[in-house]
Amino acid sequence: MTHPEPPVAERRPHTTEHHGRTRVDDYEWLREKESPEVVAHLAAENAHTEARTAHLADLRASIFDEIKARTRETDLSVPTRNRDHWYYARSFEGREYGASCRVPATGADDWTPPSPAEDCSADEPALPGEQVLLDLNELAEGHDFFSLGGSSISPDAALLAYSTDVVGDERYTVRIKDLATGELLPDEITGVLGGVTWDREGAHVYYTTVDDTWRADKIWRHTLGTTQDADELVHHEPDGRFWVGLGRTRSDRFLVIASGSKTTSEYRVLDADTPELGFRTFCERVEGVEYSLDHAVIGGQDRFLVLHNATGADFELSLAPIEPTPAEGWEPLIAHDPAVRLEDVDAFAGHLVVHQRSLGLTQLRILELGDEGVTEDYLVEFDEPVYTVGSGGNPNFHQPTVRLGYTTMAIPASVYDYDVRTRERTLLRRAPVLGGYDPADYEEHRLWATADDGERVPISIVARRGSREGVGGGTAPIPVLLYGYGAYETSIDPYFSIARLSMLDRGGAFAIAHVRGGGEMGRRWYDDGKLFAKQHTFSDFIACARHLVDTGWTTPERLVAEGASAGGLLMGAVANQAPGLFGGIVAGVPFVDVLTSMLDASLPLTVTEYDEWGNPEADPAVYDYIAGYSPYDNVTEQAYPPILAETSLHDTRVLYVEPAKWVARLRATAVEPDVLLRTEMSAGHGGVSGRYKAWHDRAFSLAWILDRMGLA
Template identity: 70%
Template sequence: MSDSAQSSPAQPPVAPRHPVSREWHGVTRTDDYEWLREKDSPEVLAHLEAENAWTEQATAHLADLRASLFEETRARTKETDLSVPTRNRGWWFYGRTFEGKEYGASCRVPVSDPDDWTPPVPDADAKVDEPALPGEEVLLDLNELAEGHEFFSLGGSALSLDDTLLAYSVDTAGDERYTVRVKRLADGTLLDDVVEGVLGGVTWHPDSTSFFYTTVDEAWRSDKVWRHRLGTSQAEDELVHHETDARYWVAVGRSRDDRWLYVVSGSKTTTEWSILDTTDEQAQFTVFHPRTDGLEYHLESAVIADAPAFLVLHNGTGPDFELAVSPPAPATPAQWAPLVAHDPAVRLEDVDAFATHLVLHQRSEGLTQLRILPLGPDGVGEGHLVEFDRAVYTIGSGSNPEFTQPTVRLGYTSLAVPSSVYDYDVRTRELTLLRRTPVLGGFDVDDYEEHRLWATARDGVQVPVSLVCRKGAHDGGRPLPTLLYGYGAYEASIDPYFSVPRLSLLDRGAAFAIAHVRGGGEMGRRWYDEGKLDHKPNTFNDFVDVARHLVETGWSSPETLVAEGGSAGGLLMGAVVNQAPELFAGVVANVPFVDALTTMLDATLPLTIGEYEEWGNPEADPDVYALMSSYAPYDNVAAVDYPPILAETSLNDTRVLYVEPAKWIAKLRATAVGRRDFLLRTEMSAGHGGVSGRYKAWHDRAFSLAWILDRMGLAHAAPDRASQP
């Protein structure tokens, strides 16, 4: 039995050291805790359980607060609820949730009037055994599928184009490897077809007798596209595409007008699309334009000036992308006619084509935007933005599956405004609010104030910050306990979003802020480029500089400022706490990528090779090795007084392995001086996204928030009753 397993829960576990040394580029690197990688080892499992026991013991004084936070979230949430119906192929589709049940159900009813695009209003209070709309058909009840499983995740569901079959995929381990089943809707029976080891969902062929799916290789890279024909075994499935370049992943999809099937190969910097015209029974997948290093493009089937065409969103003329029109066939960039020219002030991110209009997804000055471009006999008309008047918000296109629909379903939210669903009529420019997620218990948007701040980074760059707090909380410049969140990788933008559990933080007098650091995409492609590869330290420096800005301008103080980030944002947390431990009262690192150098030195691990274009290849390049050695959190743990740290992970995570935070906490506990208040919490039956089920997720977040409030000195603070349930 390990030393850690023998430790009393009243004392933190001590992981034994088993040094392993390797030489890289003439430098010897010694790792004392690599033995924790043996996931099936009884010693490793005992250590993780001992860490969990210690975390429970060390946070036992927060049990009542956790219970209160959970109940506050539950009381603010309308548990029996439903989504706004979405129209597709003669049906209205919607989801339902029920009080006391972890998961929801997907339903549909027939469209009664083909000319009326106004969604029906289901009965939001209908009981579990009552239809929310007349003629309701339950397609999937996820509670039934999840029965008997500690973990459950729906990878996706897709209806055949003849509306007779539903293919759906489930994961009951948390490792994101799904099993596909096919349900006959006429009688609810399952076909004999079972396809295992699938990544996500499936894409139906328009013939409704076959579907496509992807699988992963040993490095957890989606590398193969398969075609499954109903009535045959998985062993007989046709291999449609095998991506042999380890830098690339592969995906499959179908155009909105149902004419084209796509197979997309992509790396971090390059894409290649293959197309198949389903109206031609003899057609095979054909490359649209061969991959060219650094060229990214996206295709969308459209009808321009009454003629079929492809829209090509590409970065061939500039890093922030251009929208062009191409013939609906393989074409070279010389044949891509510009439609919306590259603009360094506007990052074009996506485009959706419909029969009467285009929807261009873009961002400018750190804010998301939707631009509507009308279509007519002469081509594309002058575009306009769908505008909202708040200073900080997020807008995005919602579910819009019908090629002929005259409206755009969109979503809108902010740090203070709950998720809202609108229909935008392209013809009249009328914006209709269909639903705002109800928040019970006296919640009022006007009780909160939002701010867009700008922090000056050490190299002079202005870094945007989004912040929310109770109205008047900062009057007079009084510092607020603040939770500062960050990510900063993969060009992923952390746009302002609403959170019900966060209200418990705000109502106890704290603020919440997002540091939109470089490495994300908030300020365009340059923002990403300036936070990756050789420029990766900018990400960490930006976050520290934002924290210092909040302190120096009186928004917060080091005694009450808590930082949080997950996955690549967990790497951010580990790096900033090494750089400036004195700035933070606590740090929460969720599924953190803190042992980045070890991972990137091992090409056999999941995702490593595909990540070279994000982080570099330290195995092949001594300069990359030196740079990563300088910031990798695990490698830079030092004998300093770190703030309290809570690391949360999952045993079955395939993206960031549990071993990274396990090693990190072990090394922190052995090396740091002073408080040495470090906790590791491992979910023993979940993956990268954490626990499944909404009530479990609420409990999980209540645990983290209680710890955060304790670090802020607010564990015993009474919440403002104005918005309490």
């Protein structure tokens, strides 16, 4: 089959020197985002990718239709109670975006969510008295890209502050809506990172802005009815390794400013009962000590819950007075346990909810509170061997239930209310999958691969039941998509996907390699996959791939690897280190030019990520280590599997230039390269906006993957 010739990026050598090392980069000129020549090159790459994948057009259309047919397009979420209203989200057939709505609650002790009508049309209320707070389709009208950064109801429930981004660069504009009249207040705040936080009185909102390197460095207070140039700078973080954020405790008593690097934390608190004291530092930063704060009432006393690693890497939960307190004054509530990673804690009037993980699985731990303190301490139990559980939608300090989210790779996202006293779990909703879907038709497994250094690496895998049955009995290898990330202590826990069914039902399997650099197995798992241990991330993934081949799950020809962002770095590294192990590789917004990015402190995120990757500009050993694995720098004259690289022009986290340069070097260096670059010209790091656009986007990738698996 004759393929069209790919675009050829001209070689224009750009030489740099660091620590006596000379480095020549032929494609750095592609960084000029505004250059017509660069834009034309990206357009040519898109045209080439479209031509090379034209034979998959019907398959892409089929996958899109399957996703659409399995999705209940006119749908709504389980209502969540916040003060005197129930809040929920709606989606509508034929519309890219949804709407946020609310109805009044009927009584102070009513914690049973109302049941909205699921078959009502877009023009009908789902519940009596429904008020539409935001219609995102109206806000998105006229824009190629739209993202809601956040929305927040004022304490008196009369105003709604929300933020929007219509470019994809994650710089949001905040507006405030009068919910009685539907009119917008004149207040407009630009350049905001995310959303805003109200003070307890509802007279001010706090927000965060970023510096030139896209580091969140300033907290501001805006007084309603004034212009942005009159806003008060509340806190500025000058250390380039630290970023800041602000929130309000569930009890509504404290505003909390967090300053954090990858390894160190510092919190400032404002007590709404004594606002004249201003923000006070709870415990000054100590290098290597991370902690977080929440407010609880335990044994009749106001206390701070301090989740910290001062006594052990996997964190301890302690109590402290609601005043500045050094670590020596923290009293253990849950002692450090190296087998259990404590990740978060939520405080309520009658109980605490601790988010933890053990043996690679998420867990929820309930501590019931009585007059004398903790009266019960237990785990919420589930039956499935591989699952993900968490809590969310719990804004009320005095609520007696905990809203849980639960899923497996075969069970769609499920919402429960859990009564902490009776331990009764009530299923409120399971995300519908139309067309007669049955989780029992799929099998899930937890496998363990052995890494080069003997470490056991978990793998979660799902396949359609019976897909491995061989002729005459036994099992036969099937195509597998192996996904990985492995950075920032981010855990890729088992999750359900409607789009994935289009692959599973064609005979493929989906697996997650829980490699080091993530947090699945505790803090040690993260520490063993960063800085000078980063190679473990790559060798773990390769070990997982080999395990799937050696145990008969698949063959190299039918094994496709996928990862995005830092997971795209993983893809680039394994492509260099084990190219013969994969039949295809998908790299989404891939961080593949690590050395160039980490050498430039002016780029977004570079300085704040020295604790993750190291500082190659300051340390020659770091320079050499990164140079040894950076995908772009290690492209060699060897045969590579087919590669699909996907990026976005307005991505501020991983610039489009990284995959553009990588593809150019692969084309110029590899043996008979089969490499495609696809750039979204109106999107950011998260890809396109709008659910139908997102479905088309995923259908494109899945069609390419299925083609590589031999299932097209």
